[in-house]
Amino acid sequence: MYHQYADDTQLHLAMRAHNTADGLSVLAACTTDVKQWYMRNGLQLNPDKSEVLHMRTANQLQAVSSLTSVSVAGVDLPIADSTKVLGVTLDRRLTFDDQVSAVARSCNYHTSDPPCTPTTDSGPRLAQTLACSLILSRIDYCNAVLHGSGGDFF
Secondary structure (H helix, E strand, O other), rough: OOEEEEEEEEEOOOHHHHHHHHHHHHHHHHHHHHHHHHHHHHOOHHHHHHOOOOOOOHHHHHHHHOOOOEEEEEOEEEEEEEEEEOOOOEEOOOOHHHHHHHHHHHHHHHOOOOOOOOOOOHHHHHHHHHHHHHHHHHOOOOOHHHHOOOOOOO
């Protein structure tokens, strides 16, 4: 499966824990084909800016712990602990701990550093409205990703 955005392509590959080698060879062949297509069409794939995230359960991650890199378009890339996709941080066990921490940091920043307010009677209401809209937009962003994931986030 793949997703394409203006300047970003994401490849997703499902693999069985007992058959990782076959899945990785499919990924290597696919990314090589993508790189060749890019070159034929005057585009450039920069594998050095690519990231590999290996998502599995804790037991499955333990079983493939010897896997430290993956070949993408002819370049061996290290397996990352997490990556950002459209502003949401995904980790290899889908715990969303890094995402929740980032949202909490952002919200704390906006509550500790209130915006400058005019010296009129509506100043406090304006500050409250601005703070609420800044904070709620961060909490609401991509909350559908977190829905049903089993954690108590906020």
